Amino acid sequence: MEKLKPIEGKIWTKPFQVLTALAVISVILIAKRFIFGLGDVTGLNDGYPWGLWIVYDVVTGTAIACGGYAMAILVYIFNRGDYHPLVRSALMVSLFGYTLATVAIFIDVGRYWQLHNVFMPNYFNPNSAMFEVASCITLYVIVMWIEFSPAFMEKLQKKKQLKTINRLMFIFIALGVVLPTMHQSSLGTLMIAAGEKLSPLFQTMFLPLLFLISAISMGFSIVVFESIYSSLALKRPIETPLLSKLAKLIPWLIVVFLVIRFGDIIYRGELGLIFNFDLASIMFIIELLMFLIPAIILFSEKNRSSSQKLFVTSAVIVLAGSLYRFDTFIVVFNPGHGYHYFPAFQELMITIGIIAMEIMAYLIFIKRLPVLPEVKHA
Amino acid sequence: MNIERRDFFKILSAGAVTAVGAKPAHARKWQHRGRNNDAPAILYDATLCIGCKTCEVGCKKANNLEVEHSSLDEWHGVKNVWDSADDLSTSSYIKMKLYKNGSGAVKDQEKDGFSFMRSACMHCAEPDCQSVCPTSALLKDPKTGIVTWNVDACCGCRYCQVACPFEVPKFEFDKAFPKLQKCFLCNHRIAEGKIPGCCEACPTGATLYGTYEELLVEAKKRIGMEEGKTYDFPVNRVDSDRRETQKVKKYNSYVYGEKEGGGTQYIVLASVPYEKLGLPKLPPYSSSGKSEKLQHTLYAYLISPAVLFGGLMVAAYRSTKKENKEE
Numbered sequence: 001m002e003k004l005k006p007i008e009g010k011i012w013t014k015p016f017q018v019l020t021a022l023a024v025i026s027v028i029l030i031a032k033r034f035i036f037g038l039g040d041v042t043g044l045n046d047g048y049p050w051g052l053w054i055v056y057d058v059v060t061g062t063a064i065a066c067g068g069y070a071m072a073i074l075v076y077i078f079n080r081g082d083y084h085p086l087v088r089s090a091l092m093v094s095l096f097g098y099t100l101a102t103v104a105i106f107i108d109v110g111r112y113w114q115l116h117n118v119f120m121p122n123y124f125n126p127n128s129a130m131f132e133v134a135s136c137i138t139l140y141v142i143v144m145w146i147e148f149s150p151a152f153m154e155k156l157q158k159k160k161q162l163k164t165i166n167r168l169m170f171i172f173i174a175l176g177v178v179l180p181t182m183h184q185s186s187l188g189t190l191m192i193a194a195g196e197k198l199s200p201l202f203q204t205m206f207l208p209l210l211f212l213i214s215a216i217s218m219g220f221s222i223v224v225f226e227s228i229y230s231s232l233a234l235k236r237p238i239e240t241p242l243l244s245k246l247a248k249l250i251p252w253l254i255v256v257f258l259v260i261r262f263g264d265i266i267y268r269g270e271l272g273l274i275f276n277f278d279l280a281s282i283m284f285i286i287e288l289l290m291f292l293i294p295a296i297i298l299f300s301e302k303n304r305s306s307s308q309k310l311f312v313t314s315a316v317i318v319l320a321g322s323l324y325r326f327d328t329f330i331v332v333f334n335p336g337h338g339y340h341y342f343p344a345f346q347e348l349m350i351t352i353g354i355i356a357m358e359i360m361a362y363l364i365f366i367k368r369l370p371v372l373p374e375v376k377h378a
Numbered sequence: 379m380n381i382e383r384r385d386f387f388k389i390l391s392a393g394a395v396t397a398v399g400a401k402p403a404h405a406r407k408w409q410h411r412g413r414n415n416d417a418p419a420i421l422y423d424a425t426l427c428i429g430c431k432t433c434e435v436g437c438k439k440a441n442n443l444e445v446e447h448s449s450l451d452e453w454h455g456v457k458n459v460w461d462s463a464d465d466l467s468t469s470s471y472i473k474m475k476l477y478k479n480g481s482g483a484v485k486d487q488e489k490d491g492f493s494f495m496r497s498a499c500m501h502c503a504e505p506d507c508q509s510v511c512p513t514s515a516l517l518k519d520p521k522t523g524i525v526t527w528n529v530d531a532c533c534g535c536r537y538c539q540v541a542c543p544f545e546v547p548k549f550e551f552d553k554a555f556p557k558l559q560k561c562f563l564c565n566h567r568i569a570e571g572k573i574p575g576c577c578e579a580c581p582t583g584a585t586l587y588g589t590y591e592e593l594l595v596e597a598k599k600r601i602g603m604e605e606g607k608t609y610d611f612p613v614n615r616v617d618s619d620r621r622e623t624q625k626v627k628k629y630n631s632y633v634y635g636e637k638e639g640g641g642t643q644y645i646v647l648a649s650v651p652y653e654k655l656g657l658p659k660l661p662p663y664s665s666s667g668k669s670e671k672l673q674h675t676l677y678a679y680l681i682s683p684a685v686l687f688g689g690l691m692v693a694a695y696r697s698t699k700k701e702n703k704e705e
Contacts, residue, residue, distance in 0.1 A: 039551035046467075046548050049536035077690060079697045110534025110549060110556040117513040123531045127409060127670050130512040130537050132677070163702075170698045174690035178683055189673060193510045193541040195639075195665030196658055205672060336658070337465060337545050 004088055004370040006155070007234060011367055019356040026353020029346050030107055038110060041346040047339020048330065052347050055329040057104030057354060059187050060322045062137065063215040065097025067226065068144065069180040070219030074246075076173045083246060085239070085373040088151065089230070090223045092371055095144045096358045102141055104354060105134075129189040136183035143175045151369045184215040191328055199280035200270040202332050206260055211325075213260070217253040218321035220246060221314035228311045230366070236375055244304040250317060251295035258291060283327045290320035410520040413503035413641050415591035417523035418568050420498075420577060423600070424648035424655065425486050425627040426611060427494040427584035431474050434461065436579025440564050444469040465497075468548045471561035472498040472576055477655050486627050486649035493648060495655040496585065498576075499546045499561035501525050502664065504640035507538035507547055509666030515558075516547075523590075523643050524563045532558055541666055543639055543658050563643075577614055582624075588616030590643055597633045597647050600626065640664040 033041045044051045067090035075083050106112050117123040118134045125131050147169070153162040188211030191198060204210070224243045231238040265271055274281050294313035303309045330341060343351075366372055437443070438461065446463040447456055463470040475497060480490035487493075505525050507516045515532035518525050527547075534556060538547045550556035564574035572578070577587035586593065596616050603609060605628045610621035627649050634652045635645035639660040646657065653659050676682060 037553045049539035076694045076697045111532050115533045117531055117533055123513045125512055125514045128510045128512045166702050170694035173694040177690050178687045189669055192669035193506055193666045
């Protein structure tokens with residue numbers, strides 16, 4: 001079996017200092033939000049009650065963080081042990097994405113001191129997709145920390161505990177697949193209740209399935225992207241053969257996604273709306289191209305063996321899935337009554353700060369914990 | 379807390395059952411849906427409305443709401459002179475609006491005419507806000523059908539605002555400890571035997587109080603009446619002795635709110651097409667009903683997640699066993 005090793009090295013580097021500055025700014029702005037209210041730092045309003053924080057930090061952020069979920073399906077469920085070297089780093093990226101999503105939820109909800117009511121038997125509401133999302137995300141964060149705990153135990157040389165946890169790991173791996181399957185689809189279900197406020201090009205009973213499939217393709221893409229990016233940034237060899245094998249799956253997922261999306265639109269007789277060239281149709285076409293072109297490129301084996309092409313296509317697919325989420329929740333969502341939304345500068349800075357914290361945690365973890373595969377010196 | 383201790387344990391056990399078995403929709407008694415015929419309701423007849431906004435004043439008085447200024451007034455430095463909110467807001471539960479087309483010469487005419495419209499909470503029979511609220515803060519009273527908000531429950535996620543097809547719930551974005559605000563049909567006054575502030579204030583009978591059944595009968599009667607004939611329109615409440623004699627206008631062929639979005643307890647009559655007045659065209663069911671049905675099908679008794687979990691455990695056990703041996 002391959003060995004995972006901390007890559008060591010200095011933590012307080014120049015980029016890390018920049019990230020720290022961004023994180024500090026966002027912490028100050030977060031304090032401002034709690035003192036003066038949401039309206040003080042955000043562009044949110046009664047027509048667009050959900051903005052950047054919910055749609056990026058939670059809905060898109062957790063989908064981008066589906067790498068751990070996608071790899072778990074592949075390695076443990078389909079028993080493809082050859083991808084094992086990618087698992088732990090993928091899991092770690094997911095861990096940060098989800099942990100910070102829960103932080104973002106806490107900042108975003110107006111009456112955070114009553115957030116626990118979502119789980120209280122006298123208040124909780126299983127009729128709400130939000131209940132499902134909230135419970136599954138919370139549980140999944142806990143499950144992921146357990147899944148990741150062997151990294152700490154290996155570091156601290158706790159052999160006995162490590163053996164126990166590894167023996168029980170199959171339970172958490174299974175949970176780590178069930179929970180994202182449930183909430184990534186329910187994130188789509190959230191918008192079904194928005195009904196007529198969403199163009200028929202986007203509003204469909206298939207929202208949960210479309211969200212789930214796109215989340216899995218984003219998950220595989222982010223694993224490819226993250227692996228190549230970290231190899232370049234950390235001057236390590238790129239695992240191209242493994243990644244190109246992994247990338248073979250992505251276009252098929254996109255084909256399934258597009259077949260369902262188009263099939264449903266045709267079935268509902270709304271195909272003509274694509275050629276309306278209004279906001280919904282233009283966004284739909286942009287998304288379509290962003291899904292379709294990388295998929296076509298990745299179908300060719302020759303393209304897949306180029307790390308450059310892998311890098312660009314995987315990035316575009318992640319962006320396509322993100323755009324699909326932004327469109328469904330904000331861009332195409334139209335409450336009427338003259339409401340408009342654009343993220344405020346301070347709102348944006350808080351999100352940037354949260355991303356900075358994610359990257360900082362990533363850098364600390366790969367340098368101090370056994371996460372990335374050991375480099376074999378040629 | 380508005381739940382008694384004794385009830386609490388009942389709910390607790392019901393909750394446990396729900397958590398384990400994800401019971402079908404609305405098994406819990408406080409998730410009431412539907413529309414009782416004798417429930418308090420409001421009929422707004424735009425053809426009788428003169429746009430005087432007395433209903434807004436009556437509402438503000440009845441609910442101790444602050445005076446508010448439009449953005450234009452604020453820009454001019456107007457303060458506490460008159461009330462002129464731009465739209466429904468955290469301190470305006472109802473709002474009069476004007477539809478105008480072309481020359482705007484004739485009242486209640488679509489072309490070259492105008493009409494008033496009064497927006498407020500519709501108190502839906504299947505409220506989307508109630509269905510999506512993760513903390514059951516928005517509830518429909520089983521008896522009166524009034525949709526209320528519980529300050530002790532709400533976590534401020536604002537999903538209700540996303541779901542409401544009428545853009546009714548308003549959130550205090552400018553406050554550190556924000557609340558949600560909306561019309562609750564003056565349930566404090568109804569409990570005292572009075573009628574809602576807006577209905578009491580309306581001088582023409584445009585905003586009329588009654589039971590849902592009475593008002594629907596009245597509304598359909600008006601649609602059926604011959605245009606140009608006179609009729610003694612009741613004022614304040616449908617069974618009132620106070621009547622105003624008016625000529626009957628040509629009404630739209632249906633009552634808005636009888637079926638829209640699964641039906642509402644605030645129903646509307648007008649001459650100008652309803653969509654032109656800002657009332658959304660809705661299917662005869664609520665969108666939350668659709669998403670609930672989907673959730674309850676996917677997660678019925680948690681069977682599908684349980685089966686998935688079982689299968690995955692077997693698969694994961696196999697692959698990790700091999701791995702653990704290798705180590």
